[in-house]
Amino acid sequence: MEKGKVLIIEDDEAIQLLLKDILLDEGYEVFTAKNGVEGIEQLKKDIPDIILLDCEMPKMDGYETIKIIRENPYWVNIPVIFLTVRSTEQDHIKGIELGAEDYIVKPFNKKILIAKINILLKRKELSLNVNPLTKLPGNIMIQKEVETRLLKDIPFVLLYIDLANFKAYNDYYGFFKGDEVIKHTAEILVSVIDKYDKEKIFIGHIGGDDFVIVTSPEIYKQIAEEIIREFDNSIKDFYNEEDVRRGFITTKNRQGEIQNFPIITISIVGISSQKTKVIHYAEISQKAAELKKYAKKFDKSIFVEERRAE
Numbered sequence: 310m311e312k313g314k315v316l317i318i319e320d321d322e323a324i325q326l327l328l329k330d331i332l333l334d335e336g337y338e339v340f341t342a343k344n345g346v347e348g349i350e351q352l353k354k355d356i357p358d359i360i361l362l363d364c365e366m367p368k369m370d371g372y373e374t375i376k377i378i379r380e381n382p383y384w385v386n387i388p389v390i391f392l393t394v395r396s397t398e399q400d401h402i403k404g405i406e407l408g409a410e411d412y413i414v415k416p417f418n419k420k421i422l423i424a425k426i427n428i429l430l431k432r433k434e435l436s437l438n439v440n441p442l443t444k445l446p447g448n449i450m451i452q453k454e455v456e457t458r459l460l461k462d463i464p465f466v467l468l469y470i471d472l473a474n475f476k477a478y479n480d481y482y483g484f485f486k487g488d489e490v491i492k493h494t495a496e497i498l499v500s501v502i503d504k505y506d507k508e509k510i511f512i513g514h515i516g517g518d519d520f521v522i523v524t525s526p527e528i529y530k531q532i533a534e535e536i537i538r539e540f541d542n543s544i545k546d547f548y549n550e551e552d553v554r555r556g557f558i559t560t561k562n563r564q565g566e567i568q569n570f571p572i573i574t575i576s577i578v579g580i581s582s583q584k585t586k587v588i589h590y591a592e593i594s595q596k597a598a599e600l601k602k603y604a605k606k607f608d609k610s611i612f613v614e615e616r617r618a619e
Contacts, residue, residue, distance in 0.1 A: 313358035313430055314338045318348035318374065319392060320366040324415065328361060331419055332426075345369025349377055352384055358430055361413075364393040364404070372407060379408040386437070388429040392417070440514035442488060443495040451513035451521050455590040458523065459582065466529035466614075467580045469597035470498065470536070472518035473605050477570035481560040482547075490547050490573065491518055494540065498522065501535045526583060533577045533612040540575040541610050548572065576604040579614035 315337045319325040322343075329339045340357060342348035344366045360378070364371040371391060378384045390411045391404045401412055411425050438449045446454075458465050472494065479487035498520060502510045510532075511523040524532060545553050552558050553572070562568040578600040580593050587593050596615060604613045 312336045312427075314340065314355065315359050315361060315426070316340045316342065316348065316351060316357040317361045318342045318345060318366070318371070319361065319363040320344055321363070324363075324392070328422075331422070335423055337426075345371065345374030345377075348374055352378070352381075356383060357387060358433065359426055360387055360389045362389050362391055362409070364391055364395065372403065375404075375407045375409060386433070388433055390425060390429070440516065443492055443514045445495055445499075445512055445514035445520075447513065448515060451511075451515065451523075452590040454511045454513070454523055455593060459587070459589070463582075464526050465523050465582050466526055467582075467593055467597065468522040468524065468529060468533055469578045469580070469601060470494075470520040470522065471576045471601055471605075473574045473576055474570045475518040475573055477558060477560050477562070477568075478547075478573055481558045481570075486547065490544070493543070493547070494518070494520065494575070497536060497539045497543070501532055501539060504535075505532070526581065529579055530612070533579065536577060537575055537610045537612060544573050544575075571608060574608070574610040576601060576607075576610070577612040578604055579612065581615065585615055 312335065315332050317325055317328050317332075317339065319328065319341070320343045325341055325343070329341060332339045340351055340355065342351045346368045348360075348362070349369075362371045362374060371393075375389055375391075378387065378389065388410045389408065390413055391409045392413050392415060393404075394415045404412060410429055413422055413425065434450075435446070438447045439445060440447050455465075455467065472490070475487070475490065478490065495514060498512055502512060502522065502524075505524075505528055509525045509528075511521075513521045513523075515521060522532065548558075557569040557571050559567060559569050578597055580596050580600070582593075585593075585596060587596070600613060600615055604611050
């Protein structure tokens with residue numbers, strides 16, 4: 310299975326061939342170019358996941374090439390590792406200032422090269438798949454986590470977390486205050502799972518006021534209970550005193566009618582991989598959405614779980 314696409318821009322045919330062989334053995338798809346001009350033409354045909362760029366080449370050297378790469382909005386986020394025979398501090402500074410993520414000095418160590426490529430690709434994946442508000446993993450990584458556990462037959466419980474009456478709060482207090490509530494919710498989730506074995510727990514932010522925690526069957530109830538307790542103890546801090554005293558805010562509902570909305574509560578639903586037969590993330594998402602509708606019927610923070618085995 311291919312790990313990703315690597316573009317090698319290197320004029321030395323022996324080094325180019327060596328790099329290609331190493332990367333192919335590691336499962337990467339590899340493209341090559343012998344100078345910057347050819348490299349830019351290759352980028353126009355197929356955008357790689359990472360670029361290995363020689364500093365000194367004919368026609369267009371690495372420094373000119375990376376300037377063009379960083380000026381193009383389609384290429385600006387591609388990680389670049391410079392390949393160079395120079396190892397002075399000034400050379401490193403020049404490359405970094407132009408936008409290179411790292412340096413490899415020739416002759417290079419195979420293990421270090423692969424490690425640097427893997428790290429940069431992982432960072433790229435994380436940066437492109439995080440929620441911009443909370444910096445938590447987004448939908449792509451949530452789906453990947455769930456389907457990996459399904460594929461490996463690792464038992465888990467998916468906790469789908471949602472805020473009730475949040476839209477009304479957002480309309481009443483404004484988007485800035487709404488974002489503060491979402492960030493606060495994310496902080497609660499992170500602080501709660503930090504008490505447990507992090508290797509067994511995954512947290513993600515679907516978007517808006519919807520979050521997901523994937524955890525082991527042994528601890529999901531404790532996690533849900535702690536989240537509810539922490540949320541209920543702190544959410545009133547985001548309301549003014551008069552609204553807290555009344556216990557509700559008054560604003561328009563989705564139909565445009567004036568309605569009283571209670572203080573925000575948190576709903577958590579649990580879907581167990583052991584109690585329900587699913588083979589895809591979409592099936593779990595559908596079951597969670599159905600159970601969420603039931604949970605929101607209660608005028609309080611609540612944890613509910615699917616109990617029937619299918």
